[in-house]
Amino acid sequence: MRSLVTRIFGSANERLIKSLRPAVARINELEARYSPLPPDQLRWRATELRERVAKGEPLDSVMPEAFALVREAAKRTLGQRHYDVQLIGGMVLHQGKIAEMKTGEGKTLVATLPSFLNALGAKGVHVVTVNDYLARRDAEWMGAVHRSLGLSVGCIVHGMSDAERRESYAADITYGQNNEFGFDYLRDNMKPALELFVQRAHNYAIVDEVDSILIDEARTPLIISGPVDDDPEKFRRVDRIIPRLIENKEHYTLDEKARSVQLTEEGVVAAEHLLGIDNLYAPNHMETLHVVQNALRAHIVYKLDVDYVVKDDQVLIVDEFTGRLMEGRRWSDGLHQAVEAKEKVKVQNESQTYASITFQNYFRMYGKLAGMTGTADTEAQEFASIYKLDVVVVPTHRPMVRKDHEDVVYRTKAEKWKAVIDDIEACHGRGQPVLVGTIAIETSELVSAKLKNRGIRHNVLNAKQHQREAEIVAQAGRLGAVTISTNMAGRGTDIVLGGNPAMMMRARGLDPDAPENKDEFEKLDRACREEREKVLAAGGLHVLGTERHESRRIDNQLRGRSGRQGDPGSSRFFLSLEDDLLRIFGADRIAGLMKRLGMEEGEAIEARMLSGAIERAQRKVEVRNFDTRKHLLEYDDVMNKQRSSIYQWRNTILASQDMRAQYQELSSELAAQIVAATFPPKSEPDAEGFVREVQAQFAIAVDPGAAELQGGGNRERALELLLQRVEAKLDEKVGMFAEIQRKYADFRPPSFDGIARGILLQTLDQSWKDHLLTMDHLKEGVGLQGYAGKDPKRVYQTEGFELFRAMFDRIGARATEQLFRVAIEEPSPERIVELRAAEEARRTAQTRRLQEVHAGSPSEAPAAPTGTVTREGPKVGRNDPCPCGSGKKFKKCHGVAG
Known part of the structure; x- marks a missing residue:
């Protein structure tokens, strides 16, 4: 219908x-x-x-x-x-x-x-x-x-x-x-x-x-992280025992589909013996167990020149879809360190997440x-x-005429590689350009070595040669060109049959658009047009896939490099039953089919039913990968709501012109919490506890014998008393800063808003970083809830919300406690003389700059701090960040001695 x-x-x-x-x-x-x-x-x-x-x-x-x-x-x-x-x-x-x-x-x-x-x-x-x-x-x-x-x-x-x-x-x-x-x-x-x-x-x-x-x-x-103090030697110590541990395949089980590896009981015993410990699962050895599990994955699952490369004494991840190096990206949870130890390069410290977000x-x-x-x-x-x-x-400008041939499948990789090289040689011989697609660096280098043995000139494009990427791709359509490439996804440069004259000139260091190079460009352009006719006569660009990717889309991207703008072209994939995709996901069905057809060694099968079986194998992987991405998004949606809330609050703080109102709101919430805890509805009030909490939180002394604190029904009066005292303390702080600003206006002293904002931001940022670490640990451990019959995602949402709410309360309590203890010591007469001299020097330097710079408005140099910000209580450490939010150490900013 x-x-x-x-x-x-x-x-x-x-x-x-x-x-x-x-x-x-x-x-x-x-x-x-x-x-x-x-x-x-x-x-x-x-x-x-x-x-x-x-x-x-x-x-x-x-x-x-x-x-x-x-x-x-x-x-x-x-x-x-x-x-x-x-x-x-x-x-x-x-x-x-x-x-x-x-x-x-x-x-x-x-x-x-x-x-x-x-x-x-x-x-x-x-x-x-x-x-x-x-x-x-x-x-x-x-x-x-x-x-x-x-x-x-x-x-x-x-x-x-x-x-x-x-x-x-x-x-x-x-x-x-x-x-x-x-x-x-x-x-x-x-x-x-x-x-x-x-x-x-x-x-x-x-x-x-x-x-x-x-x-x-x-x-x-995407993750922004910073180093955590750690001992990199633990990764090297464990790595030394792994080669002996995995010599015996009875020591571990490998799940290639999930890319995971686990120790068997025999493996646990062997690991304990090699490490010289009694019980790998004892609480004091849980960290060692985690390092061992990562080391196993590093040695068995993660392959050099497939999943990563080693460059400049660093392990760089290779993007499995584009073949590009992912500079600056690291595997998390100790895996990257395990791979570094395996490759004998410098083991970097583990990192703590400061901020993260998914592309979704x-x-x-x-x-x-x-x-x-x-x-x-x-x-x-x-x-x-x-x-x-x-x-x-969107419809194409001209009809697509590329011929997409059925896949050919061989029993072994050796048979497949011989057929691949034979096909390349045949195309090369008649002048037809060939683009050879591989899914890993090591495969591209294997094909390159085989072509060298046959004396066939070619270019290789993988993560190791990415600097020449555009130049290599642009010339892949020249007469008889052979180009080997890892995944062609996102290369962004068209393959022009006959060659790209502009790229040829740039390769020689010449600007194709410069008037003085016009004749040379026209000469190259004519040569490329003539060569294009020969390439068209040879059949256009032939795309040869050496293995099916997990994603049909990546295969289609490779095919799509041929047949642009109605050009002729062709494509074909050469496979073997030993290829990872077929071996893991579809080998039994395909092997049975080949056996029924009575295939001999070196003989290939090319059938539509086979393509269907391969496509089903790819669909299995695509469904699994979609589930992985959906799973990641469902977990990150929890963090996304929290991230949005914290960033929104942070921006409100940054934009606020009235930080007193911000602290008034925080203080009122804290006051209500203190009263609720010390004046329970159906119990005797805890006046001493109330006094203790108020002193600890607000640095305010309250007489435990005050009338408002006596009797069980005075909860509202106690809250009213506390709110009055808190408001008076805030007024005192605002007035203190205003007086300093009035007396020392020439030196631009810190304002109440500046100090209050700095304290709240510093507290919020540190609490958020700590919360991200806590949420990482919650995510790692929540999977075990499945064994208790609970939904791990629901547990993560519920517990994550409780942790977030507790963090919000902590931020308010810590920032308020710090602000209510801040004081300013007025500068000594000697310090005032220094400040005047510094301000005069600043103004002189600014005048000189304004005379030198006729355009634009240079930023002012920071004024020397006037007073010393101190605390009525525990001090801010001299090496701690200054509460004003300048980013400088306290001793270099408002901690300068008066």
């Missing part, structure tokens, strides 16, 4: 595309009007659109004009005109959906349309890429279109200063790498002042290679989110359920 309805009315995707056609026609009509306009008229039109949007006109209303302007600007600045299907892709992105567009269809150019349109609202647009190279390239390349229309363009890449980041985020459109956006958000929420923030509101984001960022990388959260929760903060990729349809359900994003398949 459904297929009949689809045949009559078209699929939902086809109906949506059809509904956008009238807008395309309108944009095409406007093209004739905009083409004759001079550049300043185009800019004026763009300014007019901004003004209309500022006055409240909806973006949908100005969309045809905006898209027509961008198309005209692209023709003039880039020499590229948006096709009708690219206009449709831009509309899909503007609607907050995912546009699936095949490789070579010009996704980068498409993004200029909705980014310009949404930037008209002056709230900022973020265009998210998978690496720094693409962010820089697109900000420069596509940024020319936006700049020609009067918009500002920024770029966020690794290594930039906060000032540079702030300027880039303030631009109308900001290009950047996904990790940078997430880490900037976390870092902003650790800063002591709002003016130090670099990001602004999360208005609209376009995520390039959206499946790579929102799905493949979703299993690894970061990108869900945007008011509107959109994405582009060549392969999203297979994950449409996940995009819809987690991100509320619909996937729209």
Whole structure:
């Protein structure tokens, strides 16, 4: 029935595309009007659109004009005109959906349309890429279109200063790498002042290679951490016994699907003997047990040049989906240290989490989110359920003519590799370029070695050669070229048949756009066009997959490198029963099928039923990986609510112009808690306990014989008494700081708001870090609740909420206790002389700078502190952070001796 309805009315995707056609026609009509306009008229039109949007006109209303302007600007600045299907892709992105567009269809150019349109609202647009190279390239390349229309363009890449980041985020459109956006958000929420923030509101984001960022990388959260004092020798000590322990395979069990390994009873006994301890499971050896378990995983599950590489005495994780090195990312919970010990490199200290967020929760903060990729349809359900994003398949500009051959499967890897090299040699011999896809660095190097033995020239692209990535990919379509690559996901550079003349010039250190290089560029361009005809005659680009990836989407991305813009091409996967995917998930079914067909050694099977079995194996893994990501999100949703609350409170503190009101509220809550604890409803009041608590919390002395504390029914009177005393103490503190500011105004002494804000922020930040560590431990241990018949996630939610509420109470209590003990010692006469001299020197230096700098307003040098901030009680340590929130040590700031 459904297929009949689809045949009559078209699929939902086809109906949506059809509904956008009238807008395309309108944009095409406007093209004739905009083409004759001079550049300043185009800019004026763009300014007019901004003004209309500022006055409240909806973006949908100005969309045809905006898209027509961008198309005209692209023709003039880039020499590229948006096709009708690219206009449709831009509309899909503007609607907050995912546009699936095949490789070579010009996704980068498409993004200029909705980014310009949404930037008209002056709230900022973020265009998210998978690496720094693409962010820089697109900000420069596509940024020319936006700049020609009067918009500002920024770029966020690794290594930039906060000032540079702030300027880039303030631009109308900001290009950047996904990790940078997430880490900037976390870092902003650790800063002591709002003016130090670099990001602004999360208005609209376009995520390039959206499946790579929102799905493949979703299993690894972004974490900012700091070192914890620890003994790295424990990892090396355990690592020394592991090779002997795993010599006997009876000592452990391996679950390849779950990538986990466990000691057997015999293994536990052997480990205890090798370590010289009596009971590995005794409470005092639980930490050692944890180190042993991680060391086993490091040696048995995690492979060099597959899961990680060793570079510059460091263990660097290899992204399993893109093949790129994940610099700055570390496995958690001691696993990274175990791998470092295994590889005999420096074992770094374990770290404590200061701030973390998953990509799912970061990108869900945007008011509107959109994405582009060549392969999203297979994950449409996940995009819809987690991100509320619909996937729209955008038609290609020209029909796809690539020939996708059925997989061929051999019994052994040796047979498969011989067939792979034979196929490459045959293609190379007739001049057909070949792209060889592998799923691991070691596999790419194995293929490279076999090709060298045959004397076939080739390029290798993996995490070890990522610096030449764009250059290698751009030339992979040349006559007879052979390119070996680990996962091609997110490479971002089109493979142009016959070669890319611009890349050739850049490889020689020449600018292809420079006027003096025009003749050389035209010469190379002609040569590439001639070579393209020969490549087309040879069959176009042939994609050869050496193994199926766990994800069908990654396989489709590899295939999609061939057949761009209607070019001819072909693809085929060569597999063996010894490949990990088939061995772990589908070997029995496929082996039985091959046996029934009576296959001989060296003979391959190519059958549609086999492809179905392989696809079922991939689906099993995809379901498992989806469950993992969903599981991570469900746990992080608990943390996300807490993170949002704490960051919201933190921003309120930073923005507050009345810190007295903040402490009044905190003090009132604490006062109510003290009264509730010491004046129970149906028991005698504990007047002495009340006095003790008030002294400890507020540094306020109360007479235990006060009338308000006598008798069982005086709970309200006791609370009223306490609130009056607390308010008076707060007034005293505010007055004390005001008096110091009045007397020493020339020296700019600390204000009450500054000190109070610093104390509360410092307390909040430290408590939040401690809470994150506690929540990590809760998550690790909560799995055991399943054995007691409880739902671990429910336990995590309930206990996590209780821990969070307790942390909130602790923050208020600690900050209030500290503030109520702060005092300022007035400076001695000698100190006043020093302060006057320091202030005079500061003003003289500032005057000199103003004379030297004619443009801009240099920031003022900090004034020397006037008074010494002290405590009426336990002191702030001289090496502790100053309570004012400056970030300096107390002894270097308000702790300077008077």
